Amino acid sequence: MEKREVKPFIDIDVKDTIYKLSFVTGYSVKSICEDLCNQSFRCGLGRELSPYFKRGIQIDGAVFQGNKKAEKFESSSQNIERISMKVNGKLYDYAYHLSFAMESSVAKVVAYGVEKSMKDYAFLDRYIKQFLSKKIDKERKDMILKIVRTINKDYTVDEEYGIVSLLLYIADEYKRLDEGVDGVLQDVVPVVK
Incomplete structure (x- = not known):
């Protein structure tokens, strides 16, 4: 499946740590970011983000109702920088569906997934x-x-x-x-x- 480029804004400290992991492991930054994103998506990110759903969605084997008055999804860090990465089509589709439900961008969902796995x-x-x-x-x-x-x-x-x-x-x-x-x-x- 073809990979899609995504350029999320992530916390600067998280980005720095990813670059250090790249140095230590010899893996590319893009591969590490994709692995981190994949891990958080596998762990049911949809359920965690469901309070932000403004539109109804079926994801992770569950149906979620949208709420037009749902809180806006925002980055938890104010100190952010862009990072370039690629994700496979399946991960992109998952992020796209979540972003559609939250009326957010794919990059915000991917950034959250990367940061979530860095805390695991x-x-x-x-x-x-x-x-x-x-x-x-x-x-x-x-x-x-x-x-x-x-x-x-x-x-x-x-x-x-x-x-x-x-x-x-x-x-x-x-x-x-x-x-x-x-x-x-x-x-x-x-x-x-």
Whole structure:
């Protein structure tokens, strides 16, 4: 199915994090954004956005009644920037139907979907683990997991850190983009023999 270009405005911090994820994983920004959007749509975004429906719609196996007096759907952030991405036809159609029901734009729906998935830390952790399985050997992957467990166990922290936090920290500290993630991981995580 042909991909459609969408240029949503997203929170600047979210955009920055997506670019860091792109650096760390080696995946393109467009692929990451599409994966994030796909994740939020799979998790029933329609039901969550239903209070904004001004028109009736059948989506996610449910029928929703529109309400002409429904609240206008607005971005939660005032600090936004455009990002360019492509989504497959199925995702675009889903976003289009939601935008029609909300009398909003497809880009606003896609932006909300991307930002929603960026707040789903369990999903991001699985996403990064999937990357690690493909990119680095088992010994280094186990070492990264051990570092995360040690930080969470041995240090007093307000929140539990995951693989995403560690890899984003690495991306912040090692700005050697020309070496790529493999070079950085070789320096940061020694090969266990």
